[in-house]
Amino acid sequence: MAAGGVEFSEFVQHLFLGLVQGSFWVLLALGLSIIFGLMGIINFGHGAFYMLGAYVGFTVSDLVFSPFLGPNAGFIVALAMVPVVMFALGMVFERYVISRIYNTENERFSGVLIMFGMSIFLPDFVRLIWGRPGKPFNIPPMFQFSLFKTGTLDITAYRSFTIITAAILVALLWVLIYKTNLGMMIRAGTNNNTMVKVLGINVSRIWRLTFGLGIALAGFSGVMIAPLFAVDATMGELILVQTFIVVVVGGMGSFIGPVIGGLILGQLWALTPLVGRTQYVVQNWTGTVIGPDFWEKASDILLFIVMAVILLLRPRGLFGQEGAFD
Amino acid sequence: MSRLDRRKFLKGAGLIGGIVAAQTAPPFLREGLGARPIKWGSIHPTTGPYSTEAFDQVEGVKIAIEDVNKEGGVDGREVKLLFRDDQFKWDQTTTHALDLIDNHRIDFLAGSMVGPEEVRLNEFSRKRKIIYANYPQHIMSTPGNAKKMSPLFFTANTTPYQLCASSLTYIAKNNLGKKIHCVFDDYIWPKMFIPAFEKLTKDFNLTWNANSSVSWVPFPTSMDYSATFPRILKEKPDVVYALNWGQRQVAFVKQAREAGLDKKVKIVLGATEITMPEAAGLGSYHGFNAAMMWHPSLASKYPAAKTLNDKFLARRKRPCSSYGMLAHDLTRLILDTARETKLYKRRDHFKLAKVLEGKKFQYSKGVCEIRACDHVCISEVFVMRGKSKAEMKDKFDHIEVIGSSSGEGNTVSCEAKGLKGPASERRA
Numbered sequence: 001m002a003a004g005g006v007e008f009s010e011f012v013q014h015l016f017l018g019l020v021q022g023s024f025w026v027l028l029a030l031g032l033s034i035i036f037g038l039m040g041i042i043n044f045g046h047g048a049f050y051m052l053g054a055y056v057g058f059t060v061s062d063l064v065f066s067p068f069l070g071p072n073a074g075f076i077v078a079l080a081m082v083p084v085v086m087f088a089l090g091m092v093f094e095r096y097v098i099s100r101i102y103n104t105e106n107e108r109f110s111g112v113l114i115m116f117g118m119s120i121f122l123p124d125f126v127r128l129i130w131g132r133p134g135k136p137f138n139i140p141p142m143f144q145f146s147l148f149k150t151g152t153l154d155i156t157a158y159r160s161f162t163i164i165t166a167a168i169l170v171a172l173l174w175v176l177i178y179k180t181n182l183g184m185m186i187r188a189g190t191n192n193n194t195m196v197k198v199l200g201i202n203v204s205r206i207w208r209l210t211f212g213l214g215i216a217l218a219g220f221s222g223v224m225i226a227p228l229f230a231v232d233a234t235m236g237e238l239i240l241v242q243t244f245i246v247v248v249v250g251g252m253g254s255f256i257g258p259v260i261g262g263l264i265l266g267q268l269w270a271l272t273p274l275v276g277r278t279q280y281v282v283q284n285w286t287g288t289v290i291g292p293d294f295w296e297k298a299s300d301i302l303l304f305i306v307m308a309v310i311l312l313l314r315p316r317g318l319f320g321q322e323g324a325f326d
Numbered sequence: 327m328s329r330l331d332r333r334k335f336l337k338g339a340g341l342i343g344g345i346v347a348a349q350t351a352p353p354f355l356r357e358g359l360g361a362r363p364i365k366w367g368s369i370h371p372t373t374g375p376y377s378t379e380a381f382d383q384v385e386g387v388k389i390a391i392e393d394v395n396k397e398g399g400v401d402g403r404e405v406k407l408l409f410r411d412d413q414f415k416w417d418q419t420t421t422h423a424l425d426l427i428d429n430h431r432i433d434f435l436a437g438s439m440v441g442p443e444e445v446r447l448n449e450f451s452r453k454r455k456i457i458y459a460n461y462p463q464h465i466m467s468t469p470g471n472a473k474k475m476s477p478l479f480f481t482a483n484t485t486p487y488q489l490c491a492s493s494l495t496y497i498a499k500n501n502l503g504k505k506i507h508c509v510f511d512d513y514i515w516p517k518m519f520i521p522a523f524e525k526l527t528k529d530f531n532l533t534w535n536a537n538s539s540v541s542w543v544p545f546p547t548s549m550d551y552s553a554t555f556p557r558i559l560k561e562k563p564d565v566v567y568a569l570n571w572g573q574r575q576v577a578f579v580k581q582a583r584e585a586g587l588d589k590k591v592k593i594v595l596g597a598t599e600i601t602m603p604e605a606a607g608l609g610s611y612h613g614f615n616a617a618m619m620w621h622p623s624l625a626s627k628y629p630a631a632k633t634l635n636d637k638f639l640a641r642r643k644r645p646c647s648s649y650g651m652l653a654h655d656l657t658r659l660i661l662d663t664a665r666e667t668k669l670y671k672r673r674d675h676f677k678l679a680k681v682l683e684g685k686k687f688q689y690s691k692g693v694c695e696i697r698a699c700d701h702v703c704i705s706e707v708f709v710m711r712g713k714s715k716a717e718m719k720d721k722f723d724h725i726e727v728i729g730s731s732s733g734e735g736n737t738v739s740c741e742a743k744g745l746k747g748p749a750s751e752r753r754a
Contacts, residue, residue, distance in 0.1 A: 007560075010556055010560065013555075013556040017552045017555075020552070127377065132377050132381065133604050133605055133644075134573055134576060134601070134604075135605060136605060136608065136610070138580065138607045138610065139584055144584075151556070151560075152556070152560060153556050153559055153585070154585060156584055156586075158584060159584070227580070227584075228550075228577070228580055228581055228584060229549055229573070229576075229580070230549075230572075230573035230574075230576035230580070230605055231605070232375070232572075232573040232576075234374075234375045234573065235573060238547050238549065239549075241547055242547060269548075269553070270553055273553050273554075277557065291537060292538075292557075293537070293540065296541060296542045296544075296553075297542050297544055299544060299548065300547045300548050301544070
């Protein structure tokens, strides 16, 4: 079956790849959005913590050996341990660094500067500890197979695993935030933390937990994404740009915003190159036919265009809190 | 308390003024008329994404300078390295070049990693009439840039055309297939390969078209190459030729392997470096081919390559990359030639350039030659094969040399570029 010259299987292939990309962005954007939603800190260091998570994951998987699980053990243990390690690191960082700026003049601006500083410090720190060349961290053997084929493309186990993991994680986070006492306190703190303090709740503890949760999500994303990308000290720099686009489009401080934003932008990114392969002729204002190469190159630029349009028409994003930037 | 008279005041003020002047005077004045060393001003991005390769460059330069000094220096003078880190920021490249040329009065300008740095330093060389030892790939010689190239610009590195020629020669000679599809990162360096593809695919009777046989990947933000795979698989090429670098290449190799692309088509990487398979993991380049300017395994063929690699292993605890080798060889070439001719002063640089033009040299690989018209280094380019995990002898042994090509046939001729006579005679 073909529509507009594009085979249906080809369309499905791109949908699948968009879902994988979208899942990565959802994982990263949720951590960023949670920290902003409660604490009002725009975490420019999120990419650096994501990178640190990948490096910790590499070390853990390198050290672990299991006679039962074989070479898969390292990855499984890394997947379980990295969020714990990064959660603890986030809590310590909040306690000894971030908490010092609370109730100071320009609190939010100081937060931005601290996190921006971390985005510069952490890559060099990682080079110092782990060395300059990138580190090998590959797909574990248990995921190195194809589930089925659509057209010519294999739907691989690891990419499918990332989609399922992201979906489970989103569901667990939703339960945590909307169905538990802790989640209720986090939401209340986001709306009116003075009232929450008056009710006798230790808000600073909640902030610490929330910051730790955001950093844990960044680290977990690092472990999940690393087998398909390169583990390198600069790996967090570029992905942070795309993550911010997702959060801005979805809405800062919202839970559902980054999820919907990530999935929409993932599809936009994956389906744009397909436009150039349809039979429809697209011309620019001079009458020149726009070739397939334009649409391949445009997939990234379109993300920025969508962000710009959203900022113009609905500055708080699709699902963002009103006045989030006030 | 004694009263401060005019004489005491003038003496004191003179003394303080002298000390301040001595401390703040430009370095070349502070050195006075003593035995002035020959200054090699070298700029490398040792901070940033290519810091591993940049440190290798610095080490290569240091080894070359140490060896020259051990052999008596240049005209009895010691060669001194003035190293600057431009942090992979082009404004810093300019700032450091200005500081080195104006304040430190360097005798030779050297360094850099990528095109934007090369273009800036080339301009300094052209306007300030100073020899520039260029370490990255020679993009100033491409037909569009050739006339902007400084007549004092020299390199031991290859051009995009040479790299492309080596891979396509290998593909054609070994019958890897007729139909080629390219995966190019969307920036200037891969675009420089297009003219080479247009000519060489015709020469080798390969099927390739600039409009329909290239998948462009957004650069630098997108590092996911998977969106190009459906198109590649639909077009069913025999060979996929990929041009990407650093962590982007590592991501491409991992993703191609994960999607099973390497089992369906032959994959040739336009260029690689020893750090990339190392970051991708043991056996990760198995089944892939790639072009390289140099590889440490050449130590078994060339004694000088072994000496250089041993020094690297002792100092950096890792083998020498082609960046280290290229920086070493070019530094040695210029300093050795300056020593032979005693033409090291800035006013003699055009004379030194004339001697370097057409000069044949051999340090860490086969005989190389600097072509006079555009200073392209006619040298060997190697074709590599990725080893499997079982084949690897140590953790650095990811790839091996399986072929090489060299000669002027691998370059665009001087006539085709419209260049006549030696470059040193085309003064800015």
